[in-house]
Amino acid sequence: MPHFARCLLVTLAAGVAMAAAPAPTYKTERSIAGPDGGWDYVQVDPATHRIYIxxxxxxxxxxxxxxxxxxxFGSIMKAHAVVPIPGGTTLLVTSGRDDSVRLFGLNNGTERAKIAVGSDPDAALYDTARQRAVVMNAKAGTVSLIDVAGAKVTGTIVLKPGLEFxxxxxxxxxxxxxxDENEIETANLATGKAGPAIALPGCTGPTGLGFDAKTGYLLSACGNGKAALVDTKTGKLxxxxxxxxxxxAVIMDSARRLAFIPCGKDGTLxxxxxxxxxGSTVVQTIKTEVGARTGAIDPADGTLYLPTARFAPPATAGGRPVPVAGSFHVLVVKRG
Structure with a gap:
């Protein structure tokens, strides 16, 4: 057989093998009971593997x-985000109703600092390269840049109200x-200036957001049963x-080349x-539970943690379902 023919057969065989590779399978393994109360963002500290809600x-x-x-621990006015700070001693928490960010010591749960920020601080992240926290103030439409070591705001970027993740x-x-605007805002963290917005046609109420450094794509979770895939190189959907x-939430697992979107109304993942x-493709939809709308991943083994509760019918027509007392728990989802 000619050399080029052998190469062609090997290439075709490899392609068939790749196409035939089974999609990853995930399932709920168990649940962990916890105290009652509403919930928002979740994070896993990769150093200790502890879950913070x-x-x-x-x-x-x-x-x-x-x-x-x-x-x-803590006494917070509606906690939105929890961010373990590298080093293992400090947790940053956004406090939505009093427009503050709290810093807690993880050894004893004691509040170390309370930092005033913009109206309704919601999502937050830690910028390791610049060693500062980035806090999205939803109603103010601003981003607060925080020196965690110094417990102070060092800059504010003005965007638009309606900020989520x-x-x-x-x-x-x-x-x-x-x-509110059904778009993705951009900002330059070096200059502190807002950049051009990215429109999300067909996406209503975007909340969770993930970024894949390998492809340069953003994945945005939309409230109308869609996820928007955006190319950051072109700024287009x-x-x-x-x-x-x-x-x-959009939960990224870059090491395993997967993303997860928990959908609380349908109770699916x-x-x-x-x-x-x-680009990206939905390869599995698994049944979780109604209310499981946020979550986090332990990057070490890919285990997912999704908080939820059991719900009773709403007290009034059109109202929200009411969590049943004593029913809060965290679903543990693992690869089968």
Missing amino acids: AHGDVVTEIDPLHGDAVRS GVLGAGDTLYVNNE VKLLAIGLGPD AVIALDTAG
Whole structure:
């Protein structure tokens, strides 16, 4: 057989093998009980593997390596985001109702500092390269830059009201979902200036947001049962993916080339492969529970943690379902 023919057969065989590779399969393995209360963002500290949940007016910590030990600490006015600061001693928490950011010591749960920021601080992240926190103030439409070591605001970037989750992109660019405008705001963290917005046609109420450094794509979770894939190189929408209703987070697993979007109204979890033809593709939709709309991943083994509760029918027509007392728990989702 000619050399080129052998090469062609090998290439075709490799392509068939890749196409035949089974999609990853995830399932809910168990749940961890916790105290009652509303919940918002979740983070896993990659150093300790402990789970931190913005849980009403407190922070709930779960230690899955030591018998799922649970403790709550803090006195917060509606906790939105929890951000473990590298080093393992400090947790940053946004406090929405009193327009502040709190810093807690993780050894004893004591509040170390209270920092005034803009109206309704919601999502937050830690910029390791610049060693500062980035806080999205939803109603103010501003971003507060915080020196965590000095416990002070060092800069404010003016964007637009309606800010939701934000992520760091390539270079100095910050991307922030705008739930009211149905677009992604951008800012340059080096200059402190706002950049051009990215329109999200077909995406209503974007909340969760993820960035994949390998492809340069953003993945935005939309309230109308879609996820928007955006190319940051062109600043354009690539396509919309069908997901469930009620998402509030995009959970990235870059090491395993996957993303996850928990959809709380439908009680489903969309599993998205990042490296498929044409961008990203939903490869699995698994049943979770109603209310499981946010979550976080332990990057070490890819385990997902999704907080939720059981719900009773709303007290009035058109009202929100009411969590059943004693039913709060965290779903543990693992690869099967």
